Amino acid sequence: MGTYYKTRRATMSAAVNTPTPVNLDAEGNTAGGIQIPAECSQIQQILVALAASIVAVASSGVTIILRLTGDGLVDGQQDIEVGGLREDTTSTGGLHVTPSFPILDEPIKVKGGNTVNISYVIGGVDPGSPEIGVTLIVK
Secondary structure (H helix, E strand, C coil): CCCEEEEEEEECCCCCCCCEECCECCCCCECCCEECCCCCCEEEEEEEEEECCCCCCCCEEEEEEEEEECCCECCCCEEEEEEEEEECCCCCCCCCCCCCEEECCCCEEECCCCEEEEEEEEEECCCCCCEEEEEEEEC
16 A cells, blocks of 8 residues: 555635635646545645745734545544634745645544545635645555
């Protein structure tokens, strides 16, 4: 049994408190949910990358929750808090590299051959249109 890295991304442009799909592939094409390979039985890890796409003109911030749904989840819907994002007042810019960070203390059971959908929900003050990338590491 191999390890599979299944990635989706999105521009977080929805209103706060609105579940929104993370459903674009690396090239920006709509890709939908993630099909779990037939021989896999768990999501071993989730990597999340967050980035601001603009320089803010005022402070704002949100908390971010990933929502996993679909017939590929053995134990049903999973809501996972992944942190937050804050925009501060206008800056002169510059490069700020932000690595992905891992989420999960325990694997999530999945059904091989079925689908897991990823969405995000933000709560707080609308921070503009930040970017989110999510990678499910499936075994």
